[in-house]
Amino acid sequence: MSTRAAARSDPAGIGTFIRYRALLLLGLLIRVACLPLPGTEDVNVWKTWSYGASTGVSTMYGVGGHPPERGVVIWGNRRTTVDYPPAALYGLGAIGRIYRIFDPSFTDSAALTVAVKLSLLCADALTCASLWMLMRRRYPDRIARGAVMLYWLNPATLMDGAVLGYLDPWVGALVMAAVAAADASSPALCGAAIVLAALTKAQAIFVAPVIAIVLLNRSDGRVRAALVASASGLATALIVLAPFARAGALPNVARGVASLLRHDMLSGTAANVWWIVTWLLRASYAVRDLGAWEAWTMTVRILGISRVIALGYPNPRPVAAVLAGAAMIWAYSRAWRAALPVALDAGALAMQAYFVLAVQVHENHLYLALPLMAAAAAARPRLDAPFAAMSAAFALNLFLFYGIGRGFPLPPRGFTVIDATVVLACLSVAAFVWHARRFSEQAASPAAVDLDRHAGHV
Secondary structure (H helix, E strand, C coil), X not given: CCHHHHHHHCHXXXXXXXXXXXXHHHHHHHHHHHCCCCECHHHHHHHHHHHHHCXXXXXXXXXXXXXXXXXXXXXXXXXXXXXXXXXXXXXXXXXXXXXXXXXXXXXXXXXXXXXXXXXXXXXXXHHHHHHHHHHHCCCCHHHHHHHHHHHHCCHHHHHHHHHCCCCHHHHHHHHHHHHHHHHCCCHHHHHHHHHHHHCCCXXXXXHHHHHHHHHHCCCXXXXXXXXXXXXXXXXXXXXXXXXXXXXXXXXXXXXXXXXXXXCCCCEEECCCHHHHHHHHHHHHHHHHHHCHHHHHHCCCCXXXXXXXXXXXXXXXXXXXXXXXXXXXXXXHHHHCCCCHHHHHHHHHHHHHHHHHHCCCXXXXXXXXXXXXXXXXXXXXXXXXXXXXXXXXXXXXXHHHHHCCECCCCCCCCCCCCCCHHHHHHHHHHXXXXXXXXXXXXXXXXXXXXXXXXCCCCC
């Protein structure tokens, strides 16, 4: 029975139906109100890439050279190279071409900001649609509604997309479409969606094992489904990369995207283990010049990995890679034969491990954990509190470093005496440990049948 039909047959259901629609409308109105906000400096990067991609993407990374040259995209007085994978450029190019219809001169304006951020609103809506379809296949309407609301009205999702303008919702929409397609026996769509996600932002690779778990836990046809998904993903990658191959620019694409791995920073304003290390190193070396109080309470700035090595410490990159990789392997190994919510939560925990334990992580790189854990928490009540803690820490991480975007005053970070972002980093690490414990508990529970919030549902 549909939600609408159930509401008509049950007076109590009418109230639930109305409240659900009202909450959907509330989330939409908040997003629409935030569209004109300028966001972070990244929004200017999207605009510049959109301008360049609107006339063609194949040369944006550069063409040829030994070593491969880096292309420079110029828009007005802005100059930037490209370090995102190619699918992001196709999306931005589509926005640019549409915007040129209304403004052929491609002037920077609030309208261009709205055009870029409107795509994020649409992506959030598509993520919610995938959450609904995924959860409704297995659970009652109230569980599916819960998953949608945990994402749609989450302060962290609102901050990441609607307020600050990161492209993460594009990836979230593709990842959740891939999960829903895998669960609905549509492996071709699943393979295409997850590859497009990885070719939009590389972090999608960390949640790809969720797709494999869902496909390989099918009761029948699992090998065929995996092969179809793989073939579809390969075909999608070839189509996306074909223009660059024709232009002889594939080495340039590889060099541009690989530059993300060369960022010289312990933590790129992510409140994590390495932000705590940044504070400890900066403060301890500043005591002699500033005094103990000033050193330990000063505002923390990004610290380069090269500087850490120059001071005589080991290279933190391999250490961080081992820590984050071990946590991811542990999570996915525990979820390999588990029920869908546990598999989804394994993906969320993997993203949280990357965010908390890896170096060179930026403030928005926890995003993909949100839609995955929203679905898991809607079905498993023991995950509610860790999900709330993770969401709150993520939203605060974005807010403390970037407020509500360019042109607005930043929130003070000294109200906690020690820089508030350091306190938040400690809480973020604690939230990760708490989440890992709850995940382990859920993974150890009976995997074949979900008994949490849907007893009696057929």
